[in-house]
Amino acid sequence: MSDIDRSPRAPDLYVHYCEHQGCDNWGSWGNSPSPAVPTRWWCWEHFPHKTYEQEQALRRKLEAAVPGEALTVALD
Template identity: 65%
Template sequence: MSDTDKPTLNKAPQMYVHYCEEDECMEWGGFGFSPSKAVPSRWWCWEHFPHKTNEQEKALMEKLNATDKVLKQ
Protein backbone atom coordinates (compact mmCIF):
# COMPACT_ATOMS: atom_id res chain seq x y z
CA MET A 1 0.00 0.00 0.00
CA SER A 2 1.41 3.38 -0.94
CA ASP A 3 0.62 6.80 0.49
CA THR A 4 -1.47 7.64 -2.54
CA ASP A 5 -3.83 4.73 -1.83
CA LYS A 6 -4.80 6.04 1.61
CA PRO A 7 -7.99 8.06 1.98
CA THR A 8 -7.63 11.70 3.00
CA LEU A 9 -8.28 12.64 6.61
CA ASN A 10 -11.60 14.34 7.21
CA LYS A 11 -10.67 15.36 10.77
CA ALA A 12 -7.57 15.54 12.93
CA PRO A 13 -6.43 12.31 14.62
CA GLN A 14 -7.37 12.00 18.29
CA MET A 15 -4.56 12.21 20.84
CA TYR A 16 -4.85 9.91 23.81
CA VAL A 17 -3.38 11.21 27.06
CA HIS A 18 -2.26 8.55 29.50
CA TYR A 19 -0.79 9.30 32.88
CA CYS A 20 1.01 6.90 35.20
CA GLU A 21 -1.20 4.48 37.15
CA GLU A 22 0.75 5.06 40.38
CA ASP A 23 -0.96 7.26 42.95
CA GLU A 24 0.32 10.85 43.02
CA CYS A 25 2.60 10.29 40.00
CA MET A 26 1.77 12.83 37.31
CA GLU A 27 4.32 11.59 34.75
CA TRP A 28 3.35 10.70 31.20
CA GLY A 29 2.24 7.07 30.98
CA GLY A 30 4.06 6.06 27.84
CA PHE A 31 4.21 2.35 28.64
CA GLY A 32 0.93 0.47 28.45
CA PHE A 33 0.06 -3.13 29.08
CA SER A 34 -3.02 -5.31 28.74
CA PRO A 35 -3.12 -9.09 29.08
CA SER A 36 -5.84 -9.30 26.40
CA LYS A 37 -8.04 -7.15 24.17
CA ALA A 38 -10.93 -7.69 26.61
CA VAL A 39 -9.03 -5.96 29.43
CA PRO A 40 -8.44 -2.19 29.19
CA SER A 41 -4.79 -1.13 29.01
CA ARG A 42 -3.10 0.28 32.07
CA TRP A 43 -0.39 2.90 31.63
CA TRP A 44 2.76 3.70 33.60
CA CYS A 45 5.79 5.98 33.38
CA TRP A 46 9.10 4.14 32.93
CA GLU A 47 10.00 4.42 36.60
CA HIS A 48 6.85 2.58 37.69
CA PHE A 49 6.42 0.24 34.69
CA PRO A 50 6.20 -3.24 36.27
CA HIS A 51 6.98 -5.26 33.13
CA LYS A 52 10.47 -3.95 32.27
CA THR A 53 13.40 -6.35 32.20
CA ASN A 54 16.70 -5.96 34.01
CA GLU A 55 18.42 -5.53 30.64
CA GLN A 56 16.14 -2.62 29.74
CA GLU A 57 16.74 -0.98 33.12
CA LYS A 58 20.51 -1.41 32.79
CA ALA A 59 20.52 0.06 29.25
CA LEU A 60 18.54 3.09 30.45
CA MET A 61 20.92 3.69 33.36
CA GLU A 62 23.94 3.48 31.04
CA LYS A 63 22.32 5.97 28.67
CA LEU A 64 21.52 8.38 31.52
CA ASN A 65 25.07 8.11 32.90
CA ALA A 66 26.53 8.84 29.46
CA THR A 67 24.25 11.88 29.11
CA ASP A 68 25.32 13.16 32.54
CA LYS A 69 29.00 12.89 31.52
CA VAL A 70 28.37 14.91 28.34
CA LEU A 71 26.43 17.59 30.19
CA LYS A 72 29.16 18.00 32.81
CA GLN A 73 31.83 18.75 30.19
Protein backbone atom coordinates in the same frame (compact mmCIF):
# COMPACT_ATOMS: atom_id res chain seq x y z
CA MET B 1 -11.76 5.74 -0.99
CA SER B 2 -9.61 8.73 -1.79
CA ASP B 3 -8.58 11.55 0.52
CA ILE B 4 -10.98 13.81 -1.34
CA ASP B 5 -13.98 11.71 -0.26
CA ARG B 6 -13.10 11.82 3.43
CA SER B 7 -14.08 14.65 5.72
CA PRO B 8 -11.08 16.47 7.19
CA ARG B 9 -10.78 15.45 10.82
CA ALA B 10 -7.96 15.34 13.30
CA PRO B 11 -7.15 11.94 14.84
CA ASP B 12 -8.50 11.21 18.30
CA LEU B 13 -5.92 11.79 21.01
CA TYR B 14 -5.80 9.69 24.14
CA VAL B 15 -4.49 11.18 27.35
CA HIS B 16 -3.05 8.66 29.76
CA TYR B 17 -0.82 9.32 32.72
CA CYS B 18 1.22 6.97 34.88
CA GLU B 19 -0.95 4.80 37.11
CA HIS B 20 1.56 4.85 39.98
CA GLN B 21 0.02 6.73 42.89
CA GLY B 22 1.42 10.24 43.20
CA CYS B 23 3.11 10.21 39.77
CA ASP B 24 1.84 12.70 37.19
CA ASN B 25 4.24 11.76 34.36
CA TRP B 26 2.99 10.80 30.91
CA GLY B 27 2.13 7.10 30.75
CA SER B 28 3.88 6.08 27.56
CA TRP B 29 4.29 2.40 28.50
CA GLY B 30 1.05 0.45 28.33
CA ASN B 31 0.24 -3.17 28.98
CA SER B 32 -2.86 -5.32 28.70
CA PRO B 33 -3.07 -9.11 29.02
CA SER B 34 -5.74 -9.30 26.30
CA PRO B 35 -7.78 -7.05 23.99
CA ALA B 36 -10.76 -7.49 26.32
CA VAL B 37 -8.90 -5.90 29.26
CA PRO B 38 -8.36 -2.11 29.26
CA THR B 39 -4.73 -1.06 28.89
CA ARG B 40 -2.99 0.26 31.98
CA TRP B 41 -0.33 2.95 31.51
CA TRP B 42 2.91 3.79 33.35
CA CYS B 43 5.93 6.04 32.93
CA TRP B 44 9.20 4.16 32.33
CA GLU B 45 10.33 4.56 35.94
CA HIS B 46 7.20 2.82 37.28
CA PHE B 47 6.60 0.36 34.42
CA PRO B 48 6.32 -3.03 36.21
CA HIS B 49 7.22 -5.23 33.21
CA LYS B 50 10.89 -4.26 32.77
CA THR B 51 13.52 -6.98 32.49
CA TYR B 52 16.11 -7.35 35.24
CA GLU B 53 18.78 -5.82 32.98
CA GLN B 54 16.60 -2.81 32.17
CA GLU B 55 15.85 -2.31 35.87
CA GLN B 56 19.55 -2.41 36.78
CA ALA B 57 20.44 0.06 33.99
CA LEU B 58 17.75 2.45 35.25
CA ARG B 59 18.99 2.10 38.85
CA ARG B 60 22.60 2.90 37.81
CA LYS B 61 21.45 5.90 35.80
CA LEU B 62 19.35 7.26 38.69
CA GLU B 63 22.22 6.79 41.15
CA ALA B 64 24.65 8.61 38.85
CA ALA B 65 22.28 11.50 38.11
CA VAL B 66 23.21 14.97 39.30
CA PRO B 67 20.35 16.59 41.24
CA GLY B 68 18.69 19.36 39.27
CA GLU B 69 19.81 18.14 35.83
CA ALA B 70 17.54 16.53 33.25
CA LEU B 71 17.67 12.74 33.13
CA THR B 72 17.14 10.85 29.88
CA VAL B 73 16.57 7.13 29.76
CA ALA B 74 17.67 5.24 26.65
CA LEU B 75 15.98 1.94 25.95
CA ASP B 76 18.25 -0.91 24.92
